[in-house]
Amino acid sequence: MQTIQGLAKINLTLDILGKREDGFHEVAMVMQSVALSDTLILQVAKDSDIHLAIDVPWLAADASNLAWRAADLMRQTYGIKDGVEIQLTKRIPVAAGLAGGSADAAAVLRGMNQLFALGASDEELCALGAKLGSDIPFTLLGGTMLATGRGEKLERLPDMPTADIVLAKPHVSVSTAWAYKSYDAAPVTSHPQTDQMKRAIIDKDDKRIASLLSNVLESVTMKKYGIISELKEKMLQYGARASLMSGSGPTVFGIAEDGAHAQHIAEALRQLPAVDVFVTKTAKSMRK
Numbered sequence: 001m002q003t004i005q006g007l008a009k010i011n012l013t014l015d016i017l018g019k020r021e022d023g024f025h026e027v028a029m030v031m032q033s034v035a036l037s038d039t040l041i042l043q044v045a046k047d048s049d050i051h052l053a054i055d056v057p058w059l060a061a062d063a064s065n066l067a068w069r070a071a072d073l074m075r076q077t078y079g080i081k082d083g084v085e086i087q088l089t090k091r092i093p094v095a096a097g098l099a100g101g102s103a104d105a106a107a108v109l110r111g112m113n114q115l116f117a118l119g120a121s122d123e124e125l126c127a128l129g130a131k132l133g134s135d136i137p138f139t140l141l142g143g144t145m146l147a148t149g150r151g152e153k154l155e156r157l158p159d160m161p162t163a164d165i166v167l168a169k170p171h172v173s174v175s176t177a178w179a180y181k182s183y184d185a186a187p188v189t190s191h192p193q194t195d196q197m198k199r200a201i202i203d204k205d206d207k208r209i210a211s212l213l214s215n216v217l218e219s220v221t222m223k224k225y226g227i228i229s230e231l232k233e234k235m236l237q238y239g240a241r242a243s244l245m246s247g248s249g250p251t252v253f254g255i256a257e258d259g260a261h262a263q264h265i266a267e268a269l270r271q272l273p274a275v276d277v278f279v280t281k282t283a284k285s286m287r288k
């Protein structure tokens, strides 16, 4: 039996550099794991099927689920005859900009590699993960990374100094494909300073990291959902060092001074209707 945590991510920066011929967008993003996680328990099944059980009824536990698809890909790639039972406990909000589905897929890739003693390297697992989704290689390795290409090319950065993070997810779901499709570069005047963010992380300069948070997809998702700007403002009003929308949204994260301050911000945000609030921390790389 293998028990694996699939960690959520936030985007410290997200820049879109252009549209590619394969329909994807060329990006440059500094990605950061956070401790908020889903739990996946994997066991060899008695038969030769994939069995996925999820603790929530509203997420399809069938062949459309990224955890199921990751198991299928592993079985096909490595010619595994046995089936696998996957128990998924979902804590990361869905379609939130936190890569929850990617984290689950990554956990299945890693979990099956161990369960069936396949000996696949991180590089092999990342290449398989990239077939299922652009964010999966990052969620396989975690920590602090610069992601380029369509998000699958990774450059490891030193772990950023541990920070207390508040996540606020309004009750709307955002499709990543919709956000990229709706992006219009023309009116976007402010882009992330990716190289400066890298430098701030290397220098472990947490104040500068906070001052450089930037995401061009805010121009798409914030325009449609006013609650996102409200959440950002509220976080700042309650003293967050900085706040930003993660990925394609709608989750907003704020960097707090310490754990008690994060709880204080979270309490204020919980007064708002239709928002789920989580207190977490940045998480260090799982691989060294």
Ligand SMILES: C[C@@](CO)(OP(=O)(O)O)[C@H](O)COP(=O)(O)OP(=O)(O)OC[C@H]1O[C@@H](n2ccc(N)nc2=O)[C@H](O)[C@@H]1O
Pocket: 011, 014, 023, 024, 025, 026, 027, 029, 096, 097, 098, 099, 102, 132, 133, 134, 135, 136, 149, 150, 151, 176, 177, 180, 181, 246, 247, 248, 249
């Ligand atoms: C925006 C980001 C930022 O980290 O995260 P989320 O908001 O999804 O968490 C990622 O780029 C999301 O990565 P991921 O969720 O794995 O996307 P994929 O499944 O590969 O792609 C979903 C769809 O988004 C679009 N897409 C994705 C990545 C990319 N670089 N360019 C794109 O245009 C494509 O239309 C694609 O069909």
Ligand SMILES: Nc1ncnc2c1ncn2[C@@H]1O[C@H](COP(=O)(O)OP(=O)(O)O)[C@@H](O)[C@H]1O
Pocket: 059, 064, 065, 066, 067, 093, 094, 095, 096, 097, 098, 099, 100, 101, 102, 104, 105, 174, 176, 247, 248, 249
């Ligand atoms: N295991 C999974 N957990 C969450 N969402 C999943 C999963 N498998 C498939 N999905 C689908 O993937 C889409 C994106 O979900 P998610 O990864 O949570 O968000 P995001 O792309 O914003 O980070 C959702 O529409 C959801 O239905």
